[in-house]
Amino acid sequence: MVKSMAAKHAIWPRENDIIFNLSERAQRAEKVTGKDNVINATIGALMDDDGKLITMESVYKEYKELPNGEIGAYASLAGQPDYIESVKKIFFREYMPDAHIRVVASPGGSGAIKLALWNYTNIGDEILTSDWFWSPYVSIAEEIDRKVVTYKLFNEGNSFNLTSFKENFLRIADKQERIFTIINTPGHNPTGYSVSDDEWDEILDLSKEVAKDESKKIMIFVDAAYIDFAGDDKVIRKFFRKFSNLPENILVMVGFSMSKGFTAYGMRMGAVIGITSDENIAEEFHYSCVHSCRANWSNCNRGAMAILSNIVKDQEKFNLYEEEKKIYKEMLSVRAKAFVDESEKIGLEILPYKAGFFISIPCDNPKELCEELTKDNVYTIPLKMGLRFAVCAVSESKCKIAPKIIKNAMEYLESKKVATSEV
Structure with a gap:
């Protein structure tokens, strides 16, 4: 049977x-x-x-005024050009890192995580995140034969536990060529914690130290799905500048989502953003992710892209x-x-x-x-x-x-x- x-x-x-x-x-x-x-x-x-x-x-009025053709047509694999520029503008504001930046459209923040994990880890690799985490990280990793491991998010003073993070980061660095860590901030799901600027300095100092070994490839994925509801729009974005001029073997990727900031949950629209000091690595990021887009979902929601672009380009809107x-x-x-x-x-x-x-x-x-x-x-x-x-x-x-x-x-x-x- x-x-x-x-x-x-x-x-x-x-x-x-x-x-x-x-x-x-x-x-x-x-x-x-x-x-x-x-x-x-x-x-x-x-x-x-x-x-x-x-x-x-303000979002749904814009959606309802879109021509049918703008809603129903296919979009570019990487995302419409206007959308890509609008994502950069609204996401970084005045804190654009001094780096080569590429944006590839994805179906929500989940799609951004999938693109990053698939293209920047190997089968069997351990993925590091905090012990309090969004459970679909495991589903996304398991689907492609990766494993999520954790560090303790909080120390005894209820601040970021750098000791535990460092211990696990170095342990993975000892056994893997690639060190991939997911940091969900600001407005962490599920705790509501946000990594401070000083804590970011410590995370990046550790990454730079490990990056001295040029055989290592370090990927930091910032899951920023809740950034638009995590405090002052300017203050909470200051840490982006810290991603400027990093060593070539440190690639920062950020997950952008329209779900929370635009209450567009079901439209499934987001992007993965690559930040690197090397133009060749930036181009590689673009083409690797676009290939995965074609292989998985082809292209994303053109109407949702148009909403974002139209709102960002029009100051009154x-x-x-x-x-x-x-x-x-x-x-x-x-x-x-x-x-x-x-x-x-x-x-x-x-x-x-x-x-x-x-x-x-x-x-x-x-x-x-x-x-x-x-x-x-x-x-x-x-x-x-x-x-x-x-x-x-x-x-x-x-x-x-x-x-x-x-x-x-x-x-x-x-x-x-x-x-x-x-x-």
């Missing part, structure tokens, strides 16, 4: 994505008990206080977009502050939050705690070492009451555990 038809490399555990599963459960609970009685903190998108997806008027984004950035900041302040007040431990869509709560039993919280109609996402709470999707009033509910559930499970051990 034939029990399998898939190729060996394409057989994976038969399980549903936990985020979408919990989100569906939360939505069912809302229908039964009413939205006011449910805290749905599973969704990684900006939602209004009524639980409806926020879509920026850009100003309207910036004003609208400012409203939602303030909304997110208020929600996060409510959660952080209340957590501090009641003694709920959370990881250091600076900005972004998510806050994380460390715990020993994430899945059990997540399930316990559903009894109180609170829906979060269990991670390996804790829970992820999406402040982007929860109203200020609910962000204020959620910490107490979470703390009560943690204490209940702990008391239950103690009682069981005493029997």
Whole structure:
């Protein structure tokens, strides 16, 4: 009897994505008990206080005014020329590195990661990222037979753990020609942490030291999907200048996404940006990524590219977009502050939050705690070492009451555990 038809490399555990599963459960609970009685903190998108997806008027007005031909036509493999220039302009602002820069369009930030991993690692290579990380990194790496390994993100002072990063960075450098690390900043998913300018100096100093061995190839991938909701648009971009005039064997790649900054989640539009001191390496980056585009998805969403280009090129449209984004950035900041302040007040431990869509709560039993919280109609996402709470999707009033509910559930499970051990 034939029990399998898939190729060996394409057989994976038969399980549903936990985020979408919990989100569906939360939505069912809302229908039964009413939205006011449910805290749905599973969704990684900006939602209004009524639980409806926020879509920026300045973005979707532009989309609806596009000619059908501009929406329906194929795009260039690397992305439309106007789009490529617009990505550079809006992403770097006045902090363009002194370097050779190339931009290749991708289907969202996920596509950017796929392009970088496929073209700049070998089969069996270890990919380094923090122990708190966006789980699809593993799926993307496993799909192409790479392995994600981690360092401890935080030290005892709740700052970037350079000691752990260095130890693992050097360990990989000892065994591999290529050292590829993913740094999700600013507004890290899932903790909301942002690497400081001083911490970037330490990361780059280490990279430059290893780069003295010219046989080593160092790739730093900056996953900046949340940059537009991570603080002042200018201040948070200053670190880009640090990527100027790096050694030739250090290649910085950055993932750009329209999903968060333009509330264009389903349009699946982004880019991978290559930053290098060597023009030949920049050209190689371009053609390697374009070949992968052709081999995987051919070309990207032309209509979404046109939206970005038209807004960035027109100062009046850009100003309207910036004003609208400012409203939602303030909304997110208020929600996060409510959660952080209340957590501090009641003694709920959370990881250091600076900005972004998510806050994380460390715990020993994430899945059990997540399930316990559903009894109180609170829906979060269990991670390996804790829970992820999406402040982007929860109203200020609910962000204020959620910490107490979470703390009560943690204490209940702990008391239950103690009682069981005493029997």
